[in-house]
Amino acid sequence: MPDLLLHSLAVFEPLITDLLETTGARQVAEIGGEGGLFTQQLVAWADRADGEIHCVDPSPSPQLDRLARSAERLRLLRVASPAAFEQLPSLDVCIIDGDHNYWTVTSELEALDDRLHDGDRPALVVLHDVGWPCAHRDSYYAPERVPAEALHEHSYNGGAVPGAAALQETGFSSAGQWAWARREGGPRNGVLTAVEDFLADRPTLELQVVPAVFGLGVLFASGASWAEPVRSLVAPYQHELIARLETNRIELYLEVIRLQHELERRSRVHQLQLDRHMAVDGRER
Numbered sequence: 001m002p003d004l005l006l007h008s009l010a011v012f013e014p015l016i017t018d019l020l021e022t023t024g025a026r027q028v029a030e031i032g033g034e035g036g037l038f039t040q041q042l043v044a045w046a047d048r049a050d051g052e053i054h055c056v057d058p059s060p061s062p063q064l065d066r067l068a069r070s071a072e073r074l075r076l077l078r079v080a081s082p083a084a085f086e087q088l089p090s091l092d093v094c095i096i097d098g099d100h101n102y103w104t105v106t107s108e109l110e111a112l113d114d115r116l117h118d119g120d121r122p123a124l125v126v127l128h129d130v131g132w133p134c135a136h137r138d139s140y141y142a143p144e145r146v147p148a149e150a151l152h153e154h155s156y157n158g159g160a161v162p163g164a165a166a167l168q169e170t171g172f173s174s175a176g177q178w179a180w181a182r183r184e185g186g187p188r189n190g191v192l193t194a195v196e197d198f199l200a201d202r203p204t205l206e207l208q209v210v211p212a213v214f215g216l217g218v219l220f221a222s223g224a225s226w227a228e229p230v231r232s233l234v235a236p237y238q239h240e241l242i243a244r245l246e247t248n249r250i251e252l253y254l255e256v257i258r259l260q261h262e263l264e265r266r267s268r269v270h271q272l273q274l275d276r277h278m279a280v281d282g283r284e285r
């Protein structure tokens with residue numbers, strides 16, 4: 001994803017650190033570490049709070065690899081979730097930001113079900129990408145890791161555009177990093193759909209959403225001793241203005257992409273015209 005776009009959980013560090021402190025967390029997992037931008041912030045928290053970070057990523061970047069070699073409180077698991085849960089300890093907080101599709105997120109939440117419902121010491125789950133574009137559209141880093149019957153028809157080409165169910169020629173594209181489900185919406189499609197379906201059968205859990213930087217979900221037992229302080233931490237970020245700024249941010253970003261495509265198209269046409277002139281010139285000499 002281009003650096004121009006804010007997309008890392010690092011943006012939410014002050015809020016997530018407060019959530020870790022308020023819930024008294026020690027064992028924390030980050031599913032999906034990418035460049036380690038947010039992982040290094042978690043490590044800084046773990047150093048202060050005597051915590052331990054378990055980062056799960058089947059394709060860690062060189063930066064994340066380096067961080068794992070130098071940070072004592074970080075354990076890097078080079079495996080894919082949800083299988084990785086077999087190697088994780090009992091977690092206090094799990095931050096889900098790996099493969100953004102219905103099957104993977106559902107499997108991750110199911111793996112955390114007992115901990116979410118633990119009456120004495122319930123876990124809290126943070127989920128990235130509960131907003132557009134992944135809310136109701138699956139994406140697949142590695143389609144072969146998802147059971148065939150859970151895969152939607154998908155493509156590495158085309159981009160997502162708000163309000164359009166089908167992928168468009170220009171839009172929010174992955175530059176080949178992951179495949180998009182060809183259509184948005186419908187059953188068993190997307191991260192938020194997975195969370196909502198999970199909650200439908202579990203009335204004692206609740207979801208609080210921050211509508212910024214592709215949407216942050218905070219999922220926990222309503223009866224947890226720290227539930228009210230957690231709601232109070234999230235509440236200032238739930239303002240309508242923040243949702244509008246996110247809509248505007250995405251519109252502006254897509255406009256930049258559209259202009260880039262237009263520029264590329266025009267320079268191709270220009271180059272063709274130039275080549276033709278040169279060929280004619282050459283014949284006339």
Ligand SMILES: C[S@@+](CC[C@H](N)C(=O)[O-])C[C@H]1O[C@@H](n2cnc3c(N)ncnc32)[C@H](O)[C@@H]1O
Nearest residue numbers: 008009032033034038057080081097098099141
């Ligand atoms: C959106 S990035 C994570 C960004 C990071 N959490 C941050 O905030 O800076 C997603 C990462 O998940 C990893 N990933 C993809 N499929 C995964 C899976 N099944 N389990 C764990 N990680 C996965 C990818 O390799 C990628 O590095």
